[in-house]
Amino acid sequence: MTQEHPITPPPELVREWGHDANLSGVPYNDEHWAYEQHIANRAAQWGADQELEACCEWLKRNTDYHMTIEFLRAARRPKPPSLKEQALETLETLIHGDSTGLDVGVIRRALEALPDD
Numbered sequence: 001m002t003q004e005h006p007i008t009p010p011p012e013l014v015r016e017w018g019h020d021a022n023l024s025g026v027p028y029n030d031e032h033w034a035y036e037q038h039i040a041n042r043a044a045q046w047g048a049d050q051e052l053e054a055c056c057e058w059l060k061r062n063t064d065y066h067m068t069i070e071f072l073r074a075a076r077r078p079k080p081p082s083l084k085e086q087a088l089e090t091l092e093t094l095i096h097g098d099s100t101g102l103d104v105g106v107i108r109r110a111l112e113a114l115p116d117d
Contacts, residue, residue, distance in 0.1 A: 007048040014040045039051055083110045 011016075018036045056069045081089070087110035090102055 008041045008044050011037065049077075083113060086110070 008109065014037050015033065017032070052073065056072060059065065059069050059072070082104065087107045090104060090106050093099070093102055094104070
């Protein structure tokens, strides 16, 4: 399961920026799209990370709630679910009878990752 980070610019906006930044006069086409989307996503993530760190630093200097900083980081930069967590979630959904759009291959990958003892 790949999960895009919630702090990324929408594709339409990146395309608009691509058209706006076309200084060479070469007709803009979709070949540039993947490159520009990658750069835009990385820039958005970098900016969001900088803002999060600035907020955490402010909390550290201006409050007595040091645990709040860790909770804030965990909430705003959650770790992606492990293969085991993904498989259990998929299995739970199957048990309840809903298989619409499920990637059952995640269960196979989780089982294959287990040792053979």
